[in-house]
Amino acid sequence: MKLTVAGSRISALFDGVALEADDTTKEAFKDGGIGLLIAEGAMSTDAVHVSGNLNAALSNGRNLMARGSDI
Amino acid sequence: MAPAECGGQPIAEIGLAFSAQGKRADGKLLVDYLRWDGAPSLTLRRPSSDCDFWRIAWVNGVDFYSKRYAPSFRISQNRGEGLISHGTRQWTDYEVKSEIAIDLGTTAAFGARVQGLRRYYAVRATRVGKLQIVRTRDEDTIVLAEADYDLVFHRRSP
Numbered sequence: 001m002k003l004t005v006a007g008s009r010i011s012a013l014f015d016g017v018a019l020e021a022d023d024t025t026k027e028a029f030k031d032g033g034i035g036l037l038i039a040e041g042a043m044s045t046d047a048v049h050v051s052g053n054l055n056a057a058l059s060n061g062r063n064l065m066a067r068g069s070d071i
Numbered sequence: 072m073a074p075a076e077c078g079g080q081p082i083a084e085i086g087l088a089f090s091a092q093g094k095r096a097d098g099k100l101l102v103d104y105l106r107w108d109g110a111p112s113l114t115l116r117r118p119s120s121d122c123d124f125w126r127i128a129w130v131n132g133v134d135f136y137s138k139r140y141a142p143s144f145r146i147s148q149n150r151g152e153g154l155i156s157h158g159t160r161q162w163t164d165y166e167v168k169s170e171i172a173i174d175l176g177t178t179a180a181f182g183a184r185v186q187g188l189r190r191y192y193a194v195r196a197t198r199v200g201k202l203q204i205v206r207t208r209d210e211d212t213i214v215l216a217e218a219d220y221d222l223v224f225h226r227r228s229p
Contacts, residue, residue: 033158041176052110
């Protein structure tokens with residue numbers, strides 16, 4: 001699972017499925033931390049990798065969207 | 072300069088350390104400023120040493136946040152939605168990567184730009200067969216992007 005936020009773009013690659021959104025509304029969030037969310041159940045992960053390198057995040061975001069259709 | 076990996080331990084303090092080749096070193100060292108800002112590059116996990124700071128560095132908003140479950144982070148929620156979060160409002164543009172396993176749930180998600188229990192973006196898998204990017208702000212959850220997705224429990228999703 002990868003989730004990238006860069007400017008108004010939100011990109012995700014989850015289990016081989018790629019999604020991308022552009023939020024330019026006044027309700028958009030510009031900053032904040034990361035989170036694990038669960039509704040009426042349980043989930044787990046052993047490690048969470050955060051990359052604050054903007055260039056790397058943008059590059060990975062583009063790459064994951066490009067790779068999404070091949071997975 | 073990126074912070075060094077600390078094996079999953081949170082950073083409580085920063086400082087400067089100096090060493091010299093000789094037996095002693097004289098002189099003055101002037102530090103103009105020392106600061107940090109922005110999103111870090113690091114890996115969050117349970118450290119090998121026995122401690123609790125890595126865990127309490129997360130905001131706990133779930134019914135049960137396991138201490139000793141085999142994976143570092145395991146959360147469960149009985150009713151409604153719960154989350155654990157980590158980071159600050161100085162985190163703007165970044166990428167987060169993880170392998171998650173969903174054991175049960177109506178929705179399970181990974182959030183970014185989390186500002187509170189009801190303020191975040193998230194990519195979430197739903198039990199009704201959808202993968203979504205959502206924006207939750209207070210009582211409103213808006214689906215920004217969506218695709219069909221077959222949620223399988225007890226499987227680690229890359």
